[in-house]
Amino acid sequence: MSAGMTQLILVRHGRTEFNAENRLQGQLDVPLSAEGVAQADRVAPVISWLRPQAIVCSPLSRAHQTAAAIGRACGVEPVDDARLKEIDVGEWSGLRAEDLFRDDPRYEAGMVSDSDFRRPGGETGTEVMDRIAGAIDAIATEHEGERVVVVSHGFALRTGMCRLLGGDYTASRAWGGLSNCSWSLMDRFGDAEMARRGLDRRWRLRAYNCTVPAKPQGPAGGEGEGQAPIVGV
Structure with a gap:
């Protein structure tokens, strides 16, 4: 990693029963389900x-x-x-999406619109993307020149990354969702590095929604041989 650059490894949590x-x-x-624990154990050595x-x-x-x-895998x-x-x-x-589509017209109206909206008693998408982008930027500033893992949530990370790249809530809806235990890579450039490279943006997205799939089943139902490939989606 070059001087004047901080790298963020942004990881969505593993699967839960609610997922x-x-x-x-x-x-x-x-908490994580048994599958989510297995996902975390698979991604840990890769990170x-x-x-x-x-x-x-x-x-x-x-x-x-x-x-x-x-x-545990990193000793950090x-x-x-x-x-x-x-x-x-x-x-x-705690409610199921299909039940909300059927029973609450506010949910369907919000999900099909490009306009932002407030979840009843909760936050707007813009509030979340500003909160997450601000937190990621502050973490990167605190750990300038280092490589830092940030573990958060699907909606939060997707919209936060979009905001760091200059997008708004409407733009974030064009981003694909993040898989459980996926990771994405972003670089943050310091002022001097931005000037050296002739950049007008501080943040760069290098990878998005990368995953480590479970090992495939062999012909007889056993685990396939070898290391499972890394897939970027």
Whole structure:
């Protein structure tokens, strides 16, 4: 990594039972499922190959558990940061998306519109993307010149990355969703490095929604041989 540049490895937490049931988690403290724990254990050694110097995570247990698995592989203790929590969906917390589509016209109206809206009793998308982008930028500034893992949530990371690149809520809707335990890479350039490279933007996206799939089943139902490939989507 060149001088004057900080690299962020942005990781979404592993799968939860709420993910499997298509329930809105928001800021509910839902732990990883058994599958989510396995996902975290698979991604941890891959992240460790990048040799991060720090790990910062949302304090919600699904993110902290994922960060802890990465931390064990890297020999780095994760630090919680409440600014990295998922969007607060208020009254919709814990409800299934299909039930909301059927029973609450506010949900369908919000989901099909490019305009931002406030989740009842919760946050707007713009509030979240500003919160997350500000937190990521502050973390990068604190760890200038280092490689840092940030473990957070799908909506939060997707919109936060979009904001760092100059996009708004409408632009963020064109970004694909982040898979559980996926990672994305962003570079942050210092002032001198920006001037040296002739850049007018501080942030650069290098990879998005990369995953480590489970090993495929062999012909007889056993695990396939060899290391599972790394897939960038």
